[in-house]
Amino acid sequence: MDKRQMPAVSIVAERSYEPEAVYRAVRRAVDILGGMDRFVPLGARVLLKPNLLRGASPEKAVNTHPS
Numbered sequence: 001m002d003k004r005q006m007p008a009v010s011i012v013a014e015r016s017y018e019p020e021a022v023y024r025a026v027r028r029a030v031d032i033l034g035g036m037d038r039f040v041p042l043g044a045r046v047l048l049k050p051n052l053l054r055g056a057s058p059e060k061a062v063n064t065h066p067s
Contacts, residue, residue: 008033 010032014025026048030036040046056062 008039 010029012025012029012032014021016022030048033039036046054062
């Protein structure tokens with residue numbers, strides 16, 4: 001990546017963990033960035049780790065604990 005170029009980030013909210021809803025949200029997030037072809041060569045293998053969590057107070061430490 002060119003040092004002057006900002007990293008690509010896309011955030012799409014989805015309230016459901018139903019597989020089809022998650023699939024659509026992930027697909028939308030990738031599409032916002034210009035599609036998978038922008039980042040991945042044809043035939044490459046990719047691991048995509050969406051940050052799936054739920055709303056909770058900081059004490060629940062659903063993601064990184066604030067302390």
